[in-house]
Every structure is written in structure tokens, then in C-alpha cells.
Amino acid sequence: xxxxxxxxxxxxxxxxxxxxxxxxxxxxxxxxxxxxxxxxxxxxxxxxxxxxxxxxxxxxxxxxxxxxxxxxxxxxxxxxxxxxxxxxxxxxxxxxxxxxxxxxxxxxxxxxxxxxxxxxxxxxxxxxxxxxxxxxxxxxxxxxxxxxxxxxxxxxxxxxxxxxxxxxxxxxxxxxxxxxxxxxxxxxxxxxxxxxxxxxxxxxxxxxxxxxxxxxxxxxxxxxxxxxxxxxxxxxxxxxxxxxxxxxxxxxxxxxxxxxxxxxxxxxxxxxxxxx
Amino acid sequence: xxxxxxxxxxxxxxxxxxxxxxxxxxxxxxxxxxxxxxxxxxxxxxxxxxxxxxxxxxxxxxxxxxxxxxxxxxxxxxxxxxxxxxxxxxxxxxxxxxxxxxxxxxxxxxxxxxxxxxxxxxxxxxxxxxxxxxxxxxxxxxxxxxxxxxxxxxxxxxxxxxxxxxxxxxxxxxxxxxxxxxxxxxxxxxxxxxxxxxxxxxxxxxxxxxxxxxxxxxxxxxxxxxxxxxxxxxxxxxxxxxxxxxxxxxxxxxxxxxxxxxxxxxxxxxxxxxxxxxxxxxxxxxxxxxxxxxxxxxxxxxxxxxxxxxxxxxxxxxxxxxxxxxxxxxxxxxxxxxxxxxxxxxxxxxxxxxxxxxxxxxxxxxxxxxxxxxxxxxxxxxxxxxxxxxxxxxxxxxxxxxxxxxxxxxxxxxxxxxxxxxxxxxxxxxxxx
Numbered sequence: 001x002x003x004x005x006x007x008x009x010x011x012x013x014x015x016x017x018x019x020x021x022x023x024x025x026x027x028x029x030x031x032x033x034x035x036x037x038x039x040x041x042x043x044x045x046x047x048x049x050x051x052x053x054x055x056x057x058x059x060x061x062x063x064x065x066x067x068x069x070x071x072x073x074x075x076x077x078x079x080x081x082x083x084x085x086x087x088x089x090x091x092x093x094x095x096x097x098x099x100x101x102x103x104x105x106x107x108x109x110x111x112x113x114x115x116x117x118x119x120x121x122x123x124x125x126x127x128x129x130x131x132x133x134x135x136x137x138x139x140x141x142x143x144x145x146x147x148x149x150x151x152x153x154x155x156x157x158x159x160x161x162x163x164x165x166x167x168x169x170x171x172x173x174x175x176x177x178x179x180x181x182x183x184x185x186x187x188x189x190x191x192x193x194x195x196x197x198x199x200x201x202x203x204x205x206x207x208x209x210x211x212x213x214x215x216x217x218x219x220x221x222x223x224x225x226x227x228x229x230x231x232x233x234x235x236x237x238x239x240x241x242x243x244x245x246x247x248x249x250x251x252x253x254x255x256x257x258x259x260x261x262x263x264x265x266x267x268x269x270x271x272x273x274x275x276x
Numbered sequence: 277x278x279x280x281x282x283x284x285x286x287x288x289x290x291x292x293x294x295x296x297x298x299x300x301x302x303x304x305x306x307x308x309x310x311x312x313x314x315x316x317x318x319x320x321x322x323x324x325x326x327x328x329x330x331x332x333x334x335x336x337x338x339x340x341x342x343x344x345x346x347x348x349x350x351x352x353x354x355x356x357x358x359x360x361x362x363x364x365x366x367x368x369x370x371x372x373x374x375x376x377x378x379x380x381x382x383x384x385x386x387x388x389x390x391x392x393x394x395x396x397x398x399x400x401x402x403x404x405x406x407x408x409x410x411x412x413x414x415x416x417x418x419x420x421x422x423x424x425x426x427x428x429x430x431x432x433x434x435x436x437x438x439x440x441x442x443x444x445x446x447x448x449x450x451x452x453x454x455x456x457x458x459x460x461x462x463x464x465x466x467x468x469x470x471x472x473x474x475x476x477x478x479x480x481x482x483x484x485x486x487x488x489x490x491x492x493x494x495x496x497x498x499x500x501x502x503x504x505x506x507x508x509x510x511x512x513x514x515x516x517x518x519x520x521x522x523x524x525x526x527x528x529x530x531x532x533x534x535x536x537x538x539x540x541x542x543x544x545x546x547x548x549x550x551x552x553x554x555x556x557x558x559x560x561x562x563x564x565x566x567x568x569x570x571x572x573x574x575x576x577x578x579x580x581x582x583x584x585x586x587x588x589x590x591x592x593x594x595x596x597x598x599x600x601x602x603x604x605x606x607x608x609x610x611x612x613x614x615x616x617x618x619x620x621x622x623x624x625x626x627x628x629x630x631x632x633x634x635x636x637x638x639x640x641x642x643x644x645x646x647x648x649x650x651x652x653x654x655x656x657x658x659x660x661x662x663x664x665x666x667x668x669x670x671x672x673x674x675x676x677x678x679x680x681x682x683x684x685x686x687x688x689x690x691x692x693x694x695x696x697x698x699x700x701x702x703x704x705x706x707x708x709x
Contacts, residue, residue: 029432029596157451158566160578162585166451167433172549173454236546239570 002056003112005049006070010108012042013073013101020094024164032168036090039097043077046104050074057114060127064115065261068134069107073100075138083142083178091168095145106258125200133193133218137253139186140225144250146179147243154240176239179246180232187225194218213260220256224249278338279413281372282345282364283323283330286386289363297353297360299324304400307352308409315344319411321418323379323400325393327386332376334413342366370609373417377601380421381428382435388590389434389597394425412684416611424604431600434593437586442472444582445553445574446480449521452551452572457481462519464488464512465526466498470555473523474502486519488512490526513537517544523553524560532560538568553579620686621670623695628662 019035022028050071053061062071080096083089149169156166169175197215198208209215228245231237237245284297299307304322311320317333324330331349335341346364350357367375375384380397382389401418404410410418429435438447446456453459459482463474466489474485485504489495492508499506507515516522516537524532533552542550547570554561554575566573574582636658640646646654669689676685689695 027592153451157448157572160574160581162582162589166585167437167589171451171454173452177454238547239549241569 002049002052005045005052006104006108006112009042009045009049010101010104012038012045013077013097013104016042016093016097017101020097024094027164032090035093035097036084039077039093040081040084042097042100043074043081046070046074046077046100053114060130062130062134063126064111066107066110066112068130069103069110071130072134072138072141073103073107075135076100076103076141079138079142087170089170091149091165091170092142092145094165095148096142099141099145123200123203125196125203129193129196129200131193132189132196136186136188136190136193137221139182139189140221140246140250140253143179143182143186143246146175146182147246147250150175150179150243151240151247154243172239176242179243183225183229183232183246187229190218190222190225194222217256217260221249221253224252278335278341278368279332279372279417280335280338280341280345281330281332281367281375282342282349283328284363284365285328285330285384288365293360293363294326294329296355297329297349298326299329304403305407308404308407310352311345311348312409315348317341317344317348319404319414320409321400321404321414323397325396328379328384330379332372332414332417334411338368342368370605373605373608374601376417376421377424377604378598380425381597381601382425383428383594383597383601387439388587388594391429391435394422397421397425412687417608420604420608424601427604428597428600432593432596434590434597436593437589439583439586439590441555441576441579441583442469442476444579444586445473445523446476447586448572448574448582449477449551450480452549453520455481458483459520460484460486460518461521461523462486462488462512462515463498463502463504464522464524464532464560465490465528465556466494467525467555470523470525470553471498473553473555477521478502482521486512486515488515513541516541519550520548521551521553522561523555525555526560528556528560529558531562533565534562535564535568538565538571542568542570555579617673617686620689620695621673624669624673624689624693625666627693627695628666632658632662 016035016038019031019038023031023035050061053067061067076096077100080092083092149165150172152165153169153172153175156162156169157172197218201210202208228237228242228249231245232242284294286294289297299322304324307322308320311317311322311331311333317335319334321332322330323332329349331345333341333345335344346357346361346366349355349364350360376397378384380394382391382393385393397418401410401414404414438444449456449459456477461474461477461482461484463470463485478485485499485502486507487495487499487502487504488507488509489498490509492506495506495509498504516533522533526532538550549570549572552561552565552571552573554573557576559575561573561575563573563575565571636654639654640651673685673689
């Protein structure tokens, strides 16, 4: 059943992505709406997948890389749902749906069995730490989507070429503001995620910090975004500069994570006794 | 009962014909009365705008109805029908419904998707209501029309993009700044288009306006007109950092605003975006200002380019609007067709008969000792009750259905008795919203 739910989710994200791409080509509003509604359906299926996994495993479903990827996708789509509800911003799905699809497909290649967890990890620090850290990253994902939208809309306005997305993208000011807001949510969440992770590490292994690749990765992410926020707050980075930076920062974050988890294989032992 | 529209518009008739055929507002009431009393039209509406004159009516027969409306137009305006006929078009039945939906949604307008026509159609309908020439069909048709036009407006972006240069300036400003409330604008020089753009910006929430001109008196004059602040031309650069939008329209043969100015200004503004609108020829703003981060420069040609892109966008949206119109026609027309008196009477009789039979059956079952003869008496009695009860309604329905608001009686009967009209018309209630 779990597998079925997972594949339905992946299929819906794929369908949503295709509808959005088809919209870009044909510019029929019906396709934009289709993309939106299929994404909503995907989110519902995804929520069920996670709940079923939680019930079957009897523990918070973010302990191995497969689960973390899926959880990351779910939170990103979840934030998209909030924006959809509050601002009706269907065009955001053009970026979020393919991203969720990418994560879910990557997750599908990773071992997804529910393995029993060492009693050492049965602590409420785990869900708190994981949720905070991933939620922070999900906000960064959305920030980069707004950044990309800003860059596209800015191009339209600078080059005076008006087609496709110009008509449905919001104003530069709104995109800049939303990009900034995502950073101001994402950064404290990631900070808290790192702090709770350290506390948990101390609680479990007796040391706050072990210089694992993963920890280094999150530190680099933290520094990148600290610099971006600092730039925005003090030296008037705004508009294009900030948008471009947040897109690049997120690409770096994503590349780092993939290298660390997938290539170096640290993810498989995400919660092994030798590492944490 | 047949819906007919006869009229002409900017595509079928030159302006001198349209002028002659137009109905001044204060004569529409009288014209409507003539239409229904002298020409055998049951319900009528007259729409008269500078681009079109149309008469919609409900008539007992199509051919006669079309002919009578044409005759009305010719006689009312005293123009021989031969001179008129080539410009007139006639839509009937489903076609007429489509036509009125399209017109109201702005799909038949000279400027695709323009919103004024809906207000004009609303006025035309209210004249008909005030002069009692709107019956059940016209009421239903126009309410449906308004809801279709609203649907088109909310579900497509047909009216969303600007198609004149001064509005395009506002639209671009919105794409850059989002909400224009609290933003400020500087008008350098003067000129009709520049002043119009400034006016639109002020109407869209722009907070204050700085006006400058080589002739200071002119600046003062304009500032008074816009409720703004005049500044001396030599010093306008010092005020650039305080404004978000600059409209330039001077007769200067050289650039008035150069990149080196803007770079400094941008730093002072902490890189908040600036929007430069250059309406002057030769240009007043160096186009390379556009290369500066967060500065956007539009000259007259690029504004024109936006207008063209928007017109293209509107025709794309019009396709979606046509699809909405198409789907709404079907539901409406189903309702219109069901307004036939005969199926209503049959349904009415059937309903009564069903009740009679069911109740008789119940009663007979409670009286097991009933003789065959008594049974027959009961049968005859109930039948005659139903017959007597139905006699007046049926007679009146038949009589009223030929009058102006005959459809009202049919509609009311169907609602009162919850009648289901069967073949030849299915889903009689399909027209309900």
C-alpha cells in the first residue's frame, strides 16, 4: 500500500509538471489550472504516503535518505499550498512541481524499506531537529523559485519582450518581497535545526559536533544564507542581485547535499551508530 | 416564441448610417412602446451605442419577426428599407443568444474585450424593464448575459492588459512596483500623452508628483493642475532620488537624463527600482540607463510594442472567452425551448392525473367492501375534480402564452407544480443557473 501511495504521488507530480510545461508551450489557462489541481492532488497523496509510513513504522518518517527526500518534497509543496491559498499563485507550481518530482524520483532510487531504529534514536529531538532543518531548506527552495521568477520577469521588463510568463508573473516588487520573506523564515528555522541537531548529538553521542560531511554541509548552507540575509539587510542587495544569489545559493545547497548523501553514501547510514 | 436580434455595427455600417439609426436615450422608451404595440413584437430591448444599434425582440414567428423589426427601424427613423437592408444583420434563436453574450462580453467590440459595452447593455435592459417591454425571456436572457460577461471577465484575462500607451505606462509601473500607493512620479516637460500618463498614475494611487519645465511658470501651472510640487528645471536632478517614476517629454534635442546621473541616484535610493518613461522624440533619456540594475527605461516605441503584445494577448484570451460563451448558450437555449405551452399543459395534466390515481388507489384499498359500481363512481368523481381544477389554468395558459409576458405564466406554472417537461425537450430546467 505504501509503495502504491508513493507512486501515485510521484505520478501526480509528474502530471502536474507536464501540465505546467504544456502551459508554457500552449498558453492555455486550462493547463495552468490543471497543473495547480493535480499538484494539490499530489500533495494530498503525498500527505497520505507520509502518514501511512508513520503508522507502519511507528516512528517519525524522516530517518533515512529516502524518507528525508520525500519529506523535503512534501514540505516544499506544502509551503506552495500555503502561497496558493493566500495569494492564488498558481504559477509558482511551475517551479515547485518539477522540484518535488525531482526529489521524489531521487528518493525512489534509494532504499525505502522501513528498518527498525536503534533505541538510541528514539527521542523527540529527532522529529524536531529534522522538521526544523528540512523546513528551513524548503523555504530556501521557495526563495530560489521566487528568485527565478524575479529574474524571468526582470528579463521581460528589461528586454521589453512580452510573452508567456510576463502576463501571469506577479510584479517585481512582490517577487522580491516574497523571496525576502522566505529567507527570513528559512534562516531562523535552519539555525534552530542546527542547534537542536547539536543538542541531540550531545544527548546521543556525547558531543555537539562531529564534523560529519552532513554537518559541514549544513554549516556551509547556513553561512551562505547568513551572507545573503546580511547583504539584504545592510548593503541594499535587492532585486536582481538578491534573486540571482538565492538561486545560486540553493543550487549549491542542492549540489552539496547530493554529493554528500548520494555519492559519498552518507545518507544510507543517516542514522547509524557510527555517524549520526 | 422566437428570439430575434436585428441591427448593425461598426463592421457592417459606416458612421453616417449608424448615426441616423441611433436612438437618443430620451426616446428609447417611446420607441420600445411603438415596437411592441405596432409591430407584433412581444418583448423588446433597444441597444444604441456609437458603434452599434441593435433591436432584440421576441416574436411568434421568425421570418415575420425579422421583417417587422426591420420595418420598425426603417419607419421609426424614416429611412427607406432598401438603403438600410444591406447594413443590417439578423440573428435568430441560438445564434441570437450567442450574439448577445458575445456583445456583452466585449468580444464583438472594436477594441476587443473593452468593458464599457456591458454597462451599455445593462442600461438597454433597464430601459426595457422601465417600459414594461421585458418579459420572462428577456429577463432571463439578460440576467444570464450579465453572468456570462462576468464569467468571461473573471475567468479570462481579456480585459486585463492595457491597450493604450498611457495605460500601458501604468501597467508596467504595476509590474515593477506592485502596488503604486505611496509611490511618487516626476513629470519633466509637458505634452498630452505625458500628462495623461501622469493622470492615470495618480488615479492608480501614486502619492505625489513633482513637475518641472524649462519655463517655470508652466511647471507651476501643471503642478497646480495635478496638485503637485513644481521644481526649477536646473535643479530637477536633485529631486530624482525621491521619485520612483520619471516621465520625460521635453523638446530637448539631447539626452536630459544620462546614465552617470542615474548611477549616483540609485546609490542614494539604496537601489530601489526606478521606472523611466520617455515619451519625447528625439529621446530625452539615454537608452543605456536601462542597463543599470533596477532601472527600467521605456521609450515611445517600446511602449507601442507593449500595446501590440497586449492586443495579441487579448485575442488569445478571446478564444477562451468564446468557449465560455459556447457552453453557456446551450444551457440557456435549453430553457428557452422548454417554454412551449403545449408540453407544459401536458405535464400539468399528467401530474394531476398521477396524484389522482395514487390517492384513489389508497382510498380503494381502505374500503375492501366496495362494489364495482361504487368504484366507478369514485373514479368518475375524481376525474371530474381534476378536470374542473385544471380547466381554468389550462385555458389561461393557452390564452396568456400568446401575450407579452406569456412566458412568465409558463415558467410560473412549471415552478409552482414542479413540472418535469419530457420529450421533445429534455431537461427543461437546464436553463436554471
